[in-house]
Amino acid sequence: MATTSRQIELKSEKDLERMRRAGQATAKVFTELSKIIAPGISTKELNRLAHKIIRQIGGYPAFLGYRGFPASICASVNEEVVHGLPSAKKKLRDGDIIGIDIGVTLDGFIGDAAYTYEVGSISADKQKLLNVTKKCLQLGISKMTIGNRLGDISYAIQQHAESNGFSVVRDFVGHGIGRQMHEEPAVPNYGTPGTGPRLEAGMVLALEPMLIAGGHKVCVISDGWTVISEDHGDSAHYEHTVAVTHNGPEILTDFGSWTLETGT
């Protein structure tokens, strides 16, 4: 494997082939889950279904057992930011938003993605939060071109979030990804353009803007996992595993819920 001086692993074309398959396996789980997200279903049931689909595909849920996490997906509702622990008691209600984060290991490589869904009909404030967070991810991805720097991605995300009145979480960040879920480099959702490592073909990053309608501070609740916003503001989270290539950014976990806008 090739590495840069900062130990960012550059994936070979053969590695990328396998990462595409892991990414598409991850995407498949989102496609299936999106069909059943509705008022009344519990986050534990979503977890059970996701686990079943991942195993049927021949993959393994990358989160299960990771640092002791006891579930196959993270399901974070409303003020829950990330790492929401699925529970039979947590049933979705009309007007909720639910961020689902899924990692799939397939043939030695990992795909990692997150998407925040509307449950029934949501408020205009929540819709704006979802739209802005999704756009942050699109803008971040659009900066993943050869020769740009890591800080260009971070800045694009932060600038769009804050100019729309939302804050970006500081305690959790995006990351390099490949054979391991968390590889170098860390990809903060805040930063300074023109700083950090230069992007090279073969770098694969999981970009994951996490925005809050309120202050950026977060804390962990008594289940030991679920991270919530300290002031209980709603939170949204979108994530894709993306490769830097000679043809521009390639979304490995794409599941067709949007089109990447270029030139922004």
Ligand code: MG
């Ligand atoms: Mg991630």
